[in-house]
Amino acid sequence: MGILNVEIKAKSDNQSEIRQLIKSRNGIKKGIDHQIDTYFNVSQGRLKLREGNIENNLIHYIRENKAGPKQSKITLLKSDPESTLKEILSNSIGILTVVDKEREIYFIENVKFHIDTVKNLGTFIEIEAIDKDGTLGEAKLLNQCEHYLELFEIPKENLISVSYSDLILQKG
Secondary structure (H helix, E strand, O other): OEEEEEEEEEEOOOHHHHHHHHHHOOOEEEEEEEEEEEEEOOOOOEEEEEEOOOOEEEEEEEEOOOOOOEEEEEEEEEOOOOOOHHHHHHHHHOEEEEEEEEEEEEEEOOEEEEEEEEOOOEEEEEEEEEEOOOOOOHHHHHHHHHHHHHHOOOOHHHEEOOOHHHHHHHHO
């Protein structure tokens, strides 16, 4: 299943204020998920296996590394936590890195918010405007991300251009 997504990732030290703003706009809390994302060696894009209490997916995505709103092309496969998928991928293409995080998940319409605490990296906010069926378009998704970026008063210098996996790898 292909999904169009425009997202923003930013360092955040005002997570409680962001949480309150989401709740004040009738944001729906999906829950708190402890997620282990195992990234695998691939020649194009990124491939990760997400293992969590709420979300369990194999995710391949292609996304430009740039600060601010960026488009992702995502292919998603729901996975069974009891399957041997991780072992198969680890043995065949190898593990690049692992990201361990606690993620609070909220939705306002088609926009998904992640309030993240990432082990060894710190605290972040992610805003993902999602078009699952091609009816919204990139321009609307971009406008939604920019709206919440402004609402949350996220300074430009806090924007992150890469994935958590890249930050972990940079840290060594």
